[in-house]
Amino acid sequence: MWKWLFLGFLLHVSWANADDKLSIYVWSNSMPASTIKAFEARCQCRVEQSYYGDNEELLAKLAAGAKGYDLVFPSTFVLPALIGPNKLLALDKNKLPHSKDILPAFLRVPYDSNNAYHQPFMIGVTLLGYNAEKLKAAGVDPSSWAAIFDPEQLKKIKNKVTVLDSSRELFAAALMYLGKDPNSGKQEDLAAASDVIRKAKPYWAAFNNDSYSRQLANGNIWLAMGNSSDLFQARREVKETKRKFNLEFTAQKEGNEWWMDTVTIMKDAPRPDLAHQFIDFLLEGKTAAAQSKASGGISPVSTAVPFLDPELSQHPVLNPKPQDFAKWTLLRAYDAKERRLLSRYWTGIKVR
Structure with a gap:
């Protein structure tokens, strides 16, 4: 009898543990x-991860009815696009005591200004990374978006650019390369950008x-x-494997997009x-610092700073000066009309 009771107990535990699963859909x-x-x-639980490569993929998957995340x-x-259709759960701030340590600059987000549905996860910049020796030999300056948009520059490094x-x-x-507002949704501006890309x-x-x-x-x-x-x-991989070139990354003089990924x-x-x-x-300091060390992202948490390596804290992009940060833009949400317009231009670019 005790044998069967014990087996029943183990079966009950295995069922309970099977339920202790956290499913996350996260950036690659x-x-x-x-x-x-x-x-x-x-937590004595299992974390199951699925990955996406950009926000459009995330939205498409959820719009198609993906469940279980x-x-x-x-x-x-x-x-x-997620708050409007009521796809997100309002956060219980009482269960997030470490949210008090988020830096104020990353709390003033226009799309959810009270942080009712999101918390900052990681901050970064969209920019250009490059093989320093190859670009120097080709005479291409990576500090300008011209490096990927100007055909005269691109001729020197054809098929070596992504x-x-x-x-x-x-x-x-x-x-930004055209000197226009990166948040513009005007048809004439998107048409001009489309022409540059094509x-x-x-x-x-x-x-x-x-x-x-x-x-x-x-x-x-x-x-x-x-x-x-x-x-x-x-860049870290190139250094650790002692490759015969230097990999660097830099901001562009015309401006850059800074982005903040959130957790919802x-x-x-x-x-x-x-x-x-x-x-x-x-949001714990040590966890946030470990996240930054591993990923190279900018942490939104003040208590992470004492745990950061100089490799992060002394880099001009990863720890920007106020005058440099001022040149960067946080992308706004396009409205439905602008999204359709962008999609039409994008489809035209991809099919040609």
Whole structure:
């Protein structure tokens, strides 16, 4: 009898543990294994990850009816597309005691100004990463967006360039190159940006969100539009593997997009309790610093600063001066008309 009672107890425990699963839908390469393992050890649960490469992919998956996610990590300008249709759960601030440590600059987000539905996760910059020796030999200056848009520059490095497969970010960069507002949704501005992109496209090797940093680190490409955290990791890999070139990344003189990825709980989250625990865990100083060390992102948490390496704290992009930060733009959310217009131009670019 005791044998069967014991077996029943084990079966009950296995069923209970099977339910202790947190499901997150997160950016590729953004969540270090050490963070996941540390949380799993603390909560005695399992974290299941699925990945996406850009915000459009996230929105498309959710619009198609994807279910079962507890947490998603949208960029700020995507928040209205999730808050409006009531897809997100209002956060219980009583369960997020470490939210008090978020730096004020990252709380003034226009799309959810009271942080009712989101908490900051990681901050970064969209810019250019490059093989320093190859670009110097070619005479291409990576401190300008001309490096990826000017055909005269691109002729020197044809098929050695990749750009992000993200309509919003690529159009924003093209608008900055043209001296226009990267948040413009005017038809004439988007048409001008589309023209710039179409003329540059024949010189690019690919639109690439997922492997550009690896291709850059391997020396297969020489110039990549990407985000600062991916390029930081690629630069670290080049140093650690003692490659015979230097990988660098820099901001552009015309301006850059700074972005903030957030963490949000889905309205139909199976485990909102574990989701709140994970968010608060991410906001702890040591966790946030470890996240930055692993990913190269800028931490939104003040208590992370004492734990940051000089590699992060002394980099001009990863720890920007106020006058440099002032040149960067946080992308706003396009309205439905602007999104349709952008989609039409984007489709025209991709099919040609």
